[in-house]
Amino acid sequence: VSHRALTTPSVTLVAGGLAAALMLAWALAGDAAAVRRPTTDPEALDLLRETATAARRTPYEGVQIRTTWNAAGATTSAVQVAHAPEAELVSLHGSSLGAQHESPAGDGAAPVPGGLAGFTPATLDLLARNYVVLRTGDDRLCGRTAQVVEARRIDGSTAGRFWIDAQTGLMLQRELLDHRGRTVSSAGFKEVQIAWPRARNAGISGTPGMATAPWQDRLVDGELVTLREQGWVLPAALPGGFALQEARRSTGRREPVLHLSYSDGLAALSVFIQRGTLNARRLAGWWRAGDEPGVYRRESRQRWAVWESRGYVYTVLTDAPQGTADAVIAGLPHGDPGFWGRLEQGLARLGSWVSP
């Protein structure tokens, strides 16, 4: 009896010691891993934060080009731009382009996500949440010195690269890259002069008749709630860290189209939703591919996907890499609702009759 009484505490002691040693080893290894993983550089974030102000305040003129790479090759578009600060770049970074999520009524001159117009505080937060942001050195672009900032995925691969003019803080170029390091889209100045534009009517050289302002009917949170109750699927977040930035509704047509703008801080992604069934016979030049049956795709200046589900037609439009776009598409509704879906839909409809 005395022998057992002696051994039990010593066994407990050994087991406890072993557990403590394991805990210590795990904690140290965790620390080491945390040290190895790069963290966001606050200075890099500051550089990106300043791009919005710089885009508004800096006078410039030049040519901007946008290139998209896909399976079929590259597609490039060019546009002449001129910006005088007091004009607030009426049609380029116009005041109605704001994306202030928290103040839907008060449009500021805040430009929106990820483009050359710079970052809003909200998109910068998203970028810092989804990516590690680092400065990687200087480069030359358009005869100017640019500071290069990179956004890296958790696995260390580069997802985005920004060239920021060292003198003015203006974003000169930005690129999006896929997991294999291939550039999938870029936008930037091909040539630029930092000077007051010679032309008096600063703005972009647009084609007559082309829309110069986004849809004006901006939806507030309450309207989104009502639409959801009526059966519209309007996710606040999508796979890959995409968050809803703003929602608008088309005006001047009988069946409205909803435009949901998403961003992961880097890529912009639009989901358009309208009631109806998809008339697939009129989709010449589109093909069906991917895991989701019934999804038609096209790649031109953007990645496109269109499909119908449960009486709604969804159109997704993005410059994000294919894998990212596929994950988002899979996260939206597809196919028939099924028995329970139909029951749920009916309940929702009865509910909307109760409180219209």
Place this chain on the structure above:
Amino acid sequence: VSCLGEKLTALVDGELDHDARDRALAHLATCADCRAEADTLRRLKSRLRALAEGPREPAHQDERLDERELELPSVDFLNRLYALGEQPSSPPLPTGPARMPVSRPRDNRPAGRAALGARVAGRRVPRRRALAVSAAAAVVLGLGTASYAVGGETEQPAVVPAFNELEAEHALTNGLLPLTGTSPGP
């Protein structure tokens, strides 16, 4: 199932366009079955609306459930259901918009006598229970059937999104330039 199928729900919801509505109404004029179904759907819809607006004055004091109408249970109705079984000799309960507390006499009795009471009362307790269970089942079944019936897709027009307009809208809201000239690359 009516001949109009899910168009009938759309008609009741006012979701049909002018022509489709005319066609549906013309059909209703000739088909008694569809007319009856549309009538039931309309009544269901108006009752649900009425429920949302708050309890209304009962139209009649008759305590029998009028089977000709598709009636959804209200608080008042459930009170009367309880009253039917538990207080056979009490005067008619006041029926009005106010929610009345449901008092269950069994709770007032000493615990030991509850079982005895049940035995003495013979089969009345199980019958009461059966009544409540079947009422609940009827509500669930009725609501489920109604949900399934109105949950089908309403007839939708075949559309092709206006891709050019969508692309311009996308470009105008994402901070990149709306694109004008395009030249395919190499």
